[in-house]
Amino acid sequence: MADPSTYRPKPGEIPVDPGVYRFRDKDGRVIYVGKAKSLRSRLSSYFQDISALHPRTRTMVLTGASVEWTVVRNEVEALQLEYSWIKEYDPRFNVKYRDDKSYPYLAVTMGEEFPRAQVMRGAKRKGTRYFGPYAHAWAIRETLDQLLRVFPVRTCSSGVFKRAGQVGRPCLLGYIDKCSAPCVGRVTPEEHREIAEDFCEFMAGNTSRFVKRLEREMRAASAELDFETAARRRDDLQALEKALERSAVVLGDATDADVFGIDDDELEAAVQVFHVRGGRIRGQRGWVVDKQSEGDLGVAEVVERLLLQVYGGESPEGVPREVLVPVLPPDAEAMQEWLAGLRRARVELRVPQRGDKRTLMETVQRNATQALARHKVARAGDLTARSQALQDLQEALSLDQAPLRIECFDVSHVQGTNVVASMVVFEDGLPRKGEYRRFIVRGTPQPDGSVRLDDTAAMDEVLTRRFRRYLDERDNAGDIELDDTGDSDETSNTGDDGTTVIEEGPAVASGPIDETTGKPKRFAYPPQLVVVDGGKPQVDAAARALERLGIDDVAVVGLAKRLEEVWLPDDDFPVILPRTSDGLYLLQRVRDEAHRFAITFHRQRRSKAMTRSALDGIPGLGEVRRKALLREFGSVKRLRSATVEQIGGVKGIGPALAATIHAHLREDDGAAPAVNLTTGEVLDDGSTDAPDVSTDPTTNPTTDPTTPEQNQETTG
Numbered sequence: 001m002a003d004p005s006t007y008r009p010k011p012g013e014i015p016v017d018p019g020v021y022r023f024r025d026k027d028g029r030v031i032y033v034g035k036a037k038s039l040r041s042r043l044s045s046y047f048q049d050i051s052a053l054h055p056r057t058r059t060m061v062l063t064g065a066s067v068e069w070t071v072v073r074n075e076v077e078a079l080q081l082e083y084s085w086i087k088e089y090d091p092r093f094n095v096k097y098r099d100d101k102s103y104p105y106l107a108v109t110m111g112e113e114f115p116r117a118q119v120m121r122g123a124k125r126k127g128t129r130y131f132g133p134y135a136h137a138w139a140i141r142e143t144l145d146q147l148l149r150v151f152p153v154r155t156c157s158s159g160v161f162k163r164a165g166q167v168g169r170p171c172l173l174g175y176i177d178k179c180s181a182p183c184v185g186r187v188t189p190e191e192h193r194e195i196a197e198d199f200c201e202f203m204a205g206n207t208s209r210f211v212k213r214l215e216r217e218m219r220a221a222s223a224e225l226d227f228e229t230a231a232r233r234r235d236d237l238q239a240l241e242k243a244l245e246r247s248a249v250v251l252g253d254a255t256d257a258d259v260f261g262i263d264d265d266e267l268e269a270a271v272q273v274f275h276v277r278g279g280r281i282r283g284q285r286g287w288v289v290d291k292q293s294e295g296d297l298g299v300a301e302v303v304e305r306l307l308l309q310v311y312g313g314e315s316p317e318g319v320p321r322e323v324l325v326p327v328l329p330p331d332a333e334a335m336q337e338w339l340a341g342l343r344r345a346r347v348e349l350r351v352p353q354r355g356d357k358r359t360l361m362e363t364v365q366r367n368a369t370q371a372l373a374r375h376k377v378a379r380a381g382d383l384t385a386r387s388q389a390l391q392d393l394q395e396a397l398s399l400d401q402a403p404l405r406i407e408c409f410d411v412s413h414v415q416g417t418n419v420v421a422s423m424v425v426f427e428d429g430l431p432r433k434g435e436y437r438r439f440i441v442r443g444t445p446q447p448d449g450s451v452r453l454d455d456t457a458a459m460d461e462v463l464t465r466r467f468r469r470y471l472d473e474r475d476n477a478g479d480i481e482l483d484d485t486g487d488s489d490e491t492s493n494t495g496d497d498g499t500t501v502i503e504e505g506p507a508v509a510s511g512p513i514d515e516t517t518g519k520p521k522r523f524a525y526p527p528q529l530v531v532v533d534g535g536k537p538q539v540d541a542a543a544r545a546l547e548r549l550g551i552d553d554v555a556v557v558g559l560a561k562r563l564e565e566v567w568l569p570d571d572d573f574p575v576i577l578p579r580t581s582d583g584l585y586l587l588q589r590v591r592d593e594a595h596r597f598a599i600t601f602h603r604q605r606r607s608k609a610m611t612r613s614a615l616d617g618i619p620g621l622g623e624v625r626r627k628a629l630l631r632e633f634g635s636v637k638r639l640r641s642a643t644v645e646q647i648g649g650v651k652g653i654g655p656a657l658a659a660t661i662h663a664h665l666r667e668d669d670g671a672a673p674a675v676n677l678t679t680g681e682v683l684d685d686g687s688t689d690a691p692d693v694s695t696d697p698t699t700n701p702t703t704d705p706t707t708p709e710q711n712q713e714t715t716g
Contacts, residue, residue, distance in 0.1 A: 014039050029525060261364030422439070
């Protein structure tokens with residue numbers, strides 16, 4: 001812990017203007033972002049009497065090593081800058097809004113040539129209209145299924161859409177009139193876009209004109225004795241009525257508002273919001289706010305940060321005309337001006353006093369009260385257990401401080417093949433999935449020319465690569481040389497649980513912290529504790545790697561699976577933690593998460609090695625040209641029936657390579673035909689559009705993994 005007096009700025013240096021300030025720790029990481037009407041008054045309050053501060057605020061000040069500030073012209077600019085920096089740096093001491101679930105939206109991709117209606121989660125995309133959020137994805141699908149009778153908008157994926165266009169036949173929805181089938185030209189792009197716009201208008205609350213239009217068409221068809229059409233319009237009306245029944249009418253048809261309710265205690269606050277569009281409740285959402293993050297946070301401050309959280313990333317149509325809150329934020333005028341700037345129109349921020357809106361506010365408030373009561377049951381053990389776990393580890397392992405950042409490493413392979421490793425990160429006892437890393441282990445060259453790939457060598461290599469990157473990014477602000485592992489650049493991927501992960505690669509030219517933005521580099525921060533999956537051999541290998549790099553301020557332990565023993569370097573006997581210890585439970589969670597992450601990556605690597613296309617092995621045909629051929633012809637079957645001239649017409653394919661491809665695929669035609677193993681019937685060769693697949697594990701891993709896992713993995 002740092003002494004606040006060592007970095008306390010002189011009072012005369014701090015301006016009295018409004019602005020935004022940032023606290024950084026000893027590694028240069030931004031740990032807290034705040035705003036103030038007067039920077040001097042706010043910053044001075046952190047350094048007066050440390051013992052009088054809230055425990056979490058006191059921890060933040062003691063963890064910090066420097067403080068800096070930026071002066072702005074007014075409170076609106078301070079509000080905007082604070083929000084953007086909180087989103088950019090994700091400071092650990094800022095208030096956290098933990099959404100109680102991942103809410104799905106009904107989205108229409110209006111930015112595409114042929115808009116598509118689908119279920120979407122996560123960050124919102126430009127050019128896409130969103131409706132919701134809904135409590136469950138099945139509710140969206142049921143609503144969408146009802147509305148497709150009236151608004152036959154496209155719902156299929158890009159692959160299905162393209163394939164239908166290539167074969168000239170629509171999918172099942174096109175045959176049952178739940179899709180207008182723009183893929184085969186039944187409607188023009190303009191007509192399909194008009195259908196999508198009508199669908200969006202109906203979902204936005206303008207329902208009456210569509211109901212009246214269907215009623216007119218039904219009566220007209222009945223008057224002309226076209227009873228079949230009249231029956232269809234009657235069924236369409238019933239579908240619209242079922243969709244409308246899912247949204248209760250609570251306010252006038254012209255009401256567009258978000259209604260917030262908050263219930264809090266001394267530690268946390270539960271927040272509920274009802275989204276009302278066109279007088280109907282279109283969705284509901286909830287959060288739990290950690291008030292400890294910023295000391296004694298009042299309801300007004302919670303409202304201010306909540307509005308930043310909800311509307312900071314919204315598109316203009318996502319901000320309603322009215323925002324109803326239980327208490328106005330401290331800078332209500334500045335907040336209202338900020339919301340109006342996002343919407344590019346007037347926004348009314350107020351507390352409802354009477355009438356239907358006040359009644360609805362009370363309903364939202366009751367939901368918040370119930371949500372806080374449910375959360376207290378889980379919180380009673382959660383916060384206490386996490387704090388106790390870190391304290392147990394500090395005492396059992398004789399650490400100088402509680403291990404707020406823990407990194408765990410695991411190695412996965414099958415008899416020495418496809419060796420990979422994982423690194424997972426836990427901060428404050430919770431997983432930090434955005435900082436997970438995956439390693440491809442290359443092995444240690446031996447004097448006889450062989451490559452050593454056992455568990456201890458792999459652990460030594462992975463720890464060396466990870467902490468060599470840390471040293472490079474900490475010490476060098478200029479060029480960084482590649483280490484001797486031959487790493488490549490880092491690449492972002494998506495894990496099996498939807499988290500963003502980055503495969504560890506090699507060094508790039510940069511320092512640990514960008515001086516202009518303060519954003520951390522990939523491996524810039526050291527942990528207080530390194531956990532390896534294994535016993536004494538793995539722990540000793542990890543300790544040797546850190547000692548060779550000159551790192552002596554990071555503790556290393558190993559957790560052996562069989563008896564859950566905790567091994568320390570240079571100790572002949574393990575540390576035995578009680579089975580009921582919260583510290584042991586935390587180590588097990590970290591170890592199991594690293595094991596899961598390593599196994600997932602190993603399966604992906606092995607699946608790639610087991611998948612082979614008929615285009616593999618053709619001299620001169622690389623990945624780019626292979627994709628160009630499949631993009632042009634749609635499948636290997638169609639490519640096999642193409643002429644040399646047609647193949648040569650693809651961009652990047654010359655006459656000689658076209659002849660080689662044609663000859664190679666003709667040779668494949670002589671292969672034994674496929675046989676149905678049940679009936680013995682000889683199948684038509686090339687009857688599927690899927691590429692040929694071989695289970696030969698020695699082939700070049702170039703295609704996407706599609707083969708299911710069949711072997712059992714072993715981990716170090």
